[in-house]
Amino acid sequence: MEPLKHECGVAMVRLLKPLEYYQQKYGTWMYGLNKLYLMMEKQHNRGQEGAGMACVNLDAVPGSEYMFRERAEGSNAITEIFGKVHGNYKNLSAQQLADVDYAKQHLPFAGELYMGHLRYSTTGKSGLSYVHPFLRRNNWRAKNLCLCGNFNMTNIDEIFAQLVKQGQYPRIYSDSYITLELMGHRLDREVERNFVEAKERGLQDVAITDYIENNIKISNVLKTTMSDFDGGYVMCGLTGSGEMFSVRDPWGIRPAFWYKDEEVIVLASERPVLQTTFDIECDDIHELEPGHALIVNKNGDSSIEKILDRRGDSKCSFERIYFSRGSDRDIYKERKKLGEQLTDTILKTVDYDIEHTVFSFIPNTAEVAFYGMLGGFKRYVNRQKIKRISEMDHIPTNDELEKILHQYVRSEKIAWKDIKLRTFITEGNSRNDLASHVYDITYESLEPYVDNLVIIDDSIVRGTTLKESILKILDRLHPKKIVIVSSSPQIRYPDYYGIDMPRLEEFCAFRATMELLKDRGMYKLIEDTYNNCKEELQKPKTEMRNCVRDIYKEFTVDEINTKIVEMLRPDGVTTPVEIVYQSIEGLHTAIPDHKGDWYFTGNYPTPGGVRLVNQAFVNFIEKVYQYEQKF
Structure with a gap:
């Protein structure tokens, strides 16, 4: 995205x-x-x-x-x-x-x-x-x-x-x-x-x-x-x-x-x-x-x-989700599995109403996970058909069979990624306006106010494109509900091993968690985490622990998801929006041989990663102090 x-x-x-x-x-x-x-x-x-x-x-x-x-x-x-x-x-x-x-x-x-x-x-x-x-x-x-x-x-x-x-x-x-x-x-x-x-x-x-x-x-x-x-x-x-x-x-x-x-x-x-x-x-x-x-x-x-x-044993799982080409034999299967095993969670968000749900994906890297998600829902619909037929107390008529068998999983090409329009623009308002046009939609591809729209991406990192473009254009279709699905878990921690994700404040999951702490008056936890990070940085790096993990322990994934939606919802968008993330367990089920998951769990494989994430939190808080003079 x-x-x-x-x-x-x-x-x-x-x-x-x-x-x-x-x-x-x-x-x-x-x-x-x-x-x-x-x-x-x-x-x-x-x-x-x-x-x-x-x-x-x-x-x-x-x-x-x-x-x-x-x-x-x-x-x-x-x-x-x-x-x-x-x-x-x-x-x-x-x-x-x-x-x-x-x-x-x-x-x-x-x-x-x-x-x-x-x-x-x-x-x-x-x-x-x-x-x-x-x-x-x-x-x-x-x-x-x-x-x-x-x-x-x-x-x-x-x-x-x-x-x-x-x-x-x-x-x-x-x-x-x-x-x-x-x-x-x-x-x-x-x-x-x-x-x-x-x-x-x-x-x-x-x-x-x-x-x-x-x-x-x-x-x-x-x-x-x-x-x-x-x-x-x-x-x-x-x-x-x-x-x-x-x-x-x-x-x-x-x-x-x-x-x-x-x-x-x-x-x-x-x-x-x-x-x-x-x-x-x-x-x-x-x-x-x-x-x-x-x-x-x-x-x-x-x-x-x-x-x-x-x-x-920390082979990078993000390689499999996003960075490597999906044409690899095993990566293709893994990405399909990531999409497929989200079936049950997505079903709950649409109240099991498959008849009035349209499935799509954000181009282009989420396409394979989309096929896996479709496969999961096709199997679910087939099981429902078998159940309905087996529960009938009579031999079904042709009309009854046709009505049952006609049920299918609806998928459409909803989003289209257009050429980047803003590379030469520097003025802020103009950049933001043009950013909203990075994606376009297929108009009249669902029934307004009746159909749910489920759209999958491989990851939701900063949330910028969701806020500036995706949610605005999807809202133009007037779906009953928009469900944004991430085939990877919440990205909570920076990477220091070769990906350009070094700052905590870039992640919408981190920003949402910090907002939740402020909303609930939990300033002491923020201050304690800041002080603990500073104390850890005085130790030999092999003895350090990742103190940033402490701020997430107070909240469930759903609570953070709800806050993310609240923060990313653009002004004027009234359609109900829900976000579904892959679970950590689901990640390791789909990609069992690549256990490197520090972006999601904070389990850094090297002492240097632990040192840098503690330093990142200190830098973030001191930047907040500089501009707000308070937590």
């Missing part, structure tokens, strides 16, 4: 054959480059603020470039970066373009290792300097490092202090650059370790370089780099000497999937991306396990290595 900024997306391709092989089999040495493009386009949903790509040429001669990078900002960044790459080839003859030796010696982005990234900012920082991948240069090929990732670190201040203590002077204070510098520092140490060994073996000059490049252990680099990080991440990297790696956080928060055959090793943030790009089956693809890394060395030998002990 109101778009969240997605996690970033990553894509990696390692060719296992010489470029001549792909030229002969597929008619182009650009096989890897083309596959990277497809993988990035298939993950365009994960990042529309920028994109970048990198390539390593293993056969480059000294004096020529061997590590290439291209980056761009904006929603068309993928097209832009690949357009720039292919712009290097536009004046070549067909013979030159088909000449693999010529390509390897003269053309940028002719190589065996490719890495791509799609960016969504989780920090608000923008500009090309923040677009991945990041590059650390050195005259030693093995010390060159190119890094990108889907991540957000919660303890970057500690890592920064650690680097400064070592004598380093990072140029930019961001988790991306600091991770690059820390990992680059560890890579330097690994190269130097091999340098010492090579000297001890009596090697000299180029022989030392060859020894170093053939004996780099990326697992050493990763184990000494990632051990202190708190956050969710899939970190990907290339070295100038031809090492490729991807490591996943030990809580399993962020996703990664990989595939290998005799021609390629590839990795992406989503499984269907690999299925479609390489025409493979779901079961051919492997999930990178938490705390493990996929490592491919200079020679193309690959391994899965444990980098960190597993620290939890």
Whole structure:
């Protein structure tokens, strides 16, 4: 309903054959480059603020470039970066373009290792300097490092202090650059370790370089780099000497999937991306396990290595509800289940009057949950038909059967999402007016004042679009009642692991709860929670508890729902409105293998998340004091 900024997306391709092989089999040495493009386009949903790509040429001669990078900002960044790459080839003859030796010696982005990234900012920082991948240069090929990732670190201040203590002077204070510098520092140490060994073996000059490049252990680099990080991440990297790696956080928060055959090793943030790009089956693809890394060395030998002990089971459930593409086999089933199991709750809100209820959805991500909801109601109606027939004390006539069997679940395309109309408007009243037209409706799609309207979305986060647009346009149909359904539970807590949801006041569930506390004069609980958060922040972060959970204990979900409706109801809308949320139990029933639910429960998987949510409440209260001078 109101778009969240997605996690970033990553894509990696390692060719296992010489470029001549792909030229002969597929008619182009650009096989890897083309596959990277497809993988990035298939993950365009994960990042529309920028994109970048990198390539390593293993056969480059000294004096020529061997590590290439291209980056761009904006929603068309993928097209832009690949357009720039292919712009290097536009004046070549067909013979030159088909000449693999010529390509390897003269053309940028002719190589065996490719890495791509799609960016969504989780920090608000923008500009090309923040677009991945990041590059650390050195005259030693093995010390060159190119890094990108889907991540957000919660303890970057500690890592920064650690680097400064070592004598380093990072140029930019961001988790991306600091991770690059820390990992680059560890890579330097690994190269130097091999340098010492090579000297001890009596090697000299180029022989030392060859020894170093053939004996780099990326697992050493990763184990000494990632051990202190708190956050969710899939970190990907290339070295100038031809090492490729991807490591996943030990809580399993962020996703990664990989595939290998005799021609390629590839990795992406989503499984269907690999299925479609390489025409493979779901079961051919492997999930990178938490705390493990996929490592491919200079020679193309690959391994899965444990980098960190597993620290939890917190695979992100929001990935399944919202962020990942619904074309994944399991995600599709899970989203349908989320919709289906809301049947009983929705029935109560419409007083079991299916005959006078129309079902629809908010485009576009809630469509699969909508199909599941329809399925649940179709089964309910069929059970009612069977019950009515079985309870008859006579053989039903054709007319009686026809009347019973004619009952069905009514669904319509109610809402249409139109083009964004307000991007160039800055004046407040004009923006608000245009915002109300983001969606449009299908007029006369239900019977006014008779039909209930049930409309499902995947999540209700801020409630802004509900208030500014959705409820206003739905009211134009004059339904008897509007029921807004969320296939996910109430979002009560910020995320700190890669989604742009860092502030408590953004969530309508939090704002409603705070209003309920004020309505009932429970100012002491607000003050106690504020003081408790401040006390927790003085403790070691491993000993902290999430004090913000205390404010929700006083109210039922229904009480908060009622307050949300009261707060979000636009002026002039008189139609009765009810909100139905997924339950926490329902969430875990539908998505049993992804237990990360901190947005809904406050059960943060890492100490850094607990620290940040306590700090968020302190920040919120102090902001309230600043503007109101009271609770």
